[in-house]
Amino acid sequence: MSTIALQALPSGASAAKRLAARLGVGLGLGFDEIALHRFPDGELRVTVAPAADTTILFASLDQPNDKLIALLFAAEALRRDGARRLVLVAPYLCYMRQDIAFHPGEAISQRAMGRLLATLVDRVVTVDAHLHRTPDIRSVFPDIEAENLSAMPAIADALAADGIDPATVLIGPDAESEPWVNDLAGRLRLQHTVARKTRHGDRSVDIDFADPMLLAGRPALMVDDIVSSGATLAVAARALRAMGATAIDAVVTHALFPAAMVTAFNDAGIRSIRSTDSVPHPTNAIALDEVLAAALRSELGTTRSRETTR
Numbered sequence: 001m002s003t004i005a006l007q008a009l010p011s012g013a014s015a016a017k018r019l020a021a022r023l024g025v026g027l028g029l030g031f032d033e034i035a036l037h038r039f040p041d042g043e044l045r046v047t048v049a050p051a052a053d054t055t056i057l058f059a060s061l062d063q064p065n066d067k068l069i070a071l072l073f074a075a076e077a078l079r080r081d082g083a084r085r086l087v088l089v090a091p092y093l094c095y096m097r098q099d100i101a102f103h104p105g106e107a108i109s110q111r112a113m114g115r116l117l118a119t120l121v122d123r124v125v126t127v128d129a130h131l132h133r134t135p136d137i138r139s140v141f142p143d144i145e146a147e148n149l150s151a152m153p154a155i156a157d158a159l160a161a162d163g164i165d166p167a168t169v170l171i172g173p174d175a176e177s178e179p180w181v182n183d184l185a186g187r188l189r190l191q192h193t194v195a196r197k198t199r200h201g202d203r204s205v206d207i208d209f210a211d212p213m214l215l216a217g218r219p220a221l222m223v224d225d226i227v228s229s230g231a232t233l234a235v236a237a238r239a240l241r242a243m244g245a246t247a248i249d250a251v252v253t254h255a256l257f258p259a260a261m262v263t264a265f266n267d268a269g270i271r272s273i274r275s276t277d278s279v280p281h282p283t284n285a286i287a288l289d290e291v292l293a294a295a296l297r298s299e300l301g302t303t304r305s306r307e308t309t310r
């Protein structure tokens with residue numbers, strides 16, 4: 001019988017612990033936090049716990065540059081210690097948005113990231129990866145197993161449990177958000193609309209709605225995968241307010257924005273923002289452990305847990 005355990009980079013330790021608890025019910029799945037030490041010159045020392053035959057590496061890849069180096073070193077140490085199978089659980093998968101060279105000379109970061117991670121692990125599990133023009137996550141990882149899970153079932157359950165006004169219109173702020181808004185609208189039986197967005201720069205967008213009358217006297221709930229600079233949500237909210245929305249809320253999978261930005265969102269007319277725990281953030285309100293555990297149960301097979309070592 002082979003062994004299985006889960007190890008996490010420190011920033012995702014709480015969500016990883018929840019996942020280990022859910023996945024390892026009755027198994028006592030071993031959970032360890034990977035230790036990081038920063039040397040005075042900025043380099044990292046990475047120390048892992050003893051490897052299991054199958055080791056699940058939990059690393060949500062927001063603020064990714066140091067984490068990618070930590071992952072590289074963790075995979076090296078675990079392979080050398082005998083891990084036969086490494087499964088990367090990255091609830092947020094970084095560098096997916098640059099999926100073409102928009103200007104001559106630009107790197108296609110999505111492609112480079114796929115190649116890099118495929119040299120480290122045997123399987124990647126992520127959630128709502130930004131694959132706008134990429135048909136399938138397997139195009140990013142053609143040589144290893146990869147799944148892009150949806151947070152929408154968890155988001156729908158959370159919204160339904162809180163109670164939602166049936167007059168609410170779900171808003172997709174741009175064409176990229178359409179699959180998520182569509183899915184959520186179907187699950188919650190709500191009307192939805194998708195706006196047209198033109199991006200002029202990192203923090204500058206214009207947003208137009210096809211039917212300016214749709215929102216008059218009704219609540220709006222914006223749905224998106226990522227909030228980064230916050231420009232998309234803030235500009236969309238101002239447009240919704242001008243269209244007469246009675247309340248404006250937002251729900252997103254990956255909250256990448258600075259926590260202090262919530263005040264600016266409130267100024268733009270947004271009453272509340274809820275996010276999943278894919279990235280640790282004060283707006284976290286929806287846990288993904290159930291979604292992730294369902295995808296990872298196949299790893300349990302005939303394994304037994306390796307004892308937790310620290």
Ligand SMILES: O=P(O)(O)OC[C@H]1O[C@@H](O)[C@H](O)[C@@H]1O
Nearest residue numbers: 176226227228229230231232
């Ligand atoms: O406008 P910010 O928050 O910077 O960026 C997030 C938006 O940019 C898109 O790629 C995402 O799908 C989201 O709509």
